[in-house]
Amino acid sequence: MAKNGIMRSEHKYSRVERERRFLLDQFPDNANVVLIRRITDRYIDGTALRLRQQSDDNGPTTFKLTQKVPSPASGAQQGFITNMYLSKDEFCILAQLSAKQLNKTRYSVPPFGIDVFEDRLEGLILAEVEFESASEADALVLPSFIVREVSADPRFTGGRLVRASRQELETWLLEYGIRLKSS
Numbered sequence: 363m364a365k366n367g368i369m370r371s372e373h374k375y376s377r378v379e380r381e382r383r384f385l386l387d388q389f390p391d392n393a394n395v396v397l398i399r400r401i402t403d404r405y406i407d408g409t410a411l412r413l414r415q416q417s418d419d420n421g422p423t424t425f426k427l428t429q430k431v432p433s434p435a436s437g438a439q440q441g442f443i444t445n446m447y448l449s450k451d452e453f454c455i456l457a458q459l460s461a462k463q464l465n466k467t468r469y470s471v472p473p474f475g476i477d478v479f480e481d482r483l484e485g486l487i488l489a490e491v492e493f494e495s496a497s498e499a500d501a502l503v504l505p506s507f508i509v510r511e512v513s514a515d516p517r518f519t520g521g522r523l524v525r526a527s528r529q530e531l532e533t534w535l536l537e538y539g540i541r542l543k544s545s
Contacts, residue, residue, distance in 0.1 A: 376431065376442040379492070380499050381387035382513045386487040387540050390471070391479065392508035401477075404461035405524045412520065413456050416468075425453035430521070440513075465525040473502070482528045485542040488518060493532070510538045 395420060402412040412428045425448040433441040448456070465480040471489075479486040489508065493499040504511075512518040517526070517534050526534075532542050 369442040376429070376444040379440045380432065380494070380496065381440050381490055381492050383518055384474075384489045384501055384504070384508045384510060385510045385512055385518070385535070385538055385540060386476065386489055386507055387509050388468075388507075389476065390505070393469065393476070393507075395469045395471055399468045399470070401466050401468055403464045403466075403520055403524065404457060404459075405464070406456075407460040407462065410521075413453065413459075413461065415453065415490055423450075425450060427456065433517075440519075462524045463508065464520060479523070483523060483526070483531060484526045486523070486531060488512075506530060509540060512538070 379472045400417045402415045405411075406413060410429055410431060411429065414428060415423060416426075417423045427446045427448055428438075428489045429444045431442045464483070466477045466483075467480075468529070469476045469478070473491050474489040475491070476487065479488075491499075491502060493502075516522055517530075523531075535542060
């Protein structure tokens, strides 16, 4: 048994998460946005669990409970991920648990999901791409709107960003040459 009682050797219900993340200094001009999704993530205190409510533009609202178990490996592997879809009632019950909340809008600009963050993270723009294989991740050609890859920087994961102060975010972004505009 590993830390937090999670078995690391068996991931019967999870899948490998292969993802690359990138910083942007602005939303790309002339982006071909095919879908807009409003996302509210609640990172449940003391756990590796995320409760997500997402609403597509002109579409239904979806509720999910996700567990992410970090297990970085070569290439874009971030770890293991397990998702469970919930009813609205189930979501409402779990939403009563102590958690920290993160709000963002995700713009689907294939193959990227571009997240524009809100509240104290306003001004942060992250692009991410998920892959089925390591070779697919390695073959990604980066467009000019990408400033810097942060896939290996744990500060730019949702679980860490949700706990970051505005000052911390400003400091982290300056390390990559990005200055937040005053809010």
